[in-house]
Amino acid sequence: MSKKQRHPKDAEVRKQIAQRVKRRLVTLIALLIALLLGLIFKLGEGQWPRWLMNHRMQVEGVISLVIILLILLSPLIIESSSNPRTLSGPGKNPEGPRLE
Secondary structure, three states: OOOOOOOOHHHHHHHHHHHHHHHHHHOOOHHHHHHHHHHOOOOOOOHHHHHHHHHHHHHHHHHHHHHHHHHHHEEEEEEEEHHHOOOOOOOOOOOOOOOO
């Protein structure tokens, strides 16, 4: 059984996709951290809507949770975007021709 050899271009493309996703994740996390710091230090509080002033702590908690989840799940997000798995189509058994 021989395995199909991957071309160098395929590996380069996967690296570029992984780098692009990393850059986007870092940008998103930095944006959320800046937003969180603005809420924590009450920057521009006079321009906030009334509902945001009333629920500031809850909004901070949700943003913190999203930041933590993004940081923890970033390896999974990067791997799944740079190395997607193809799904078998209808009527195809992914485990082979076994009929059990």
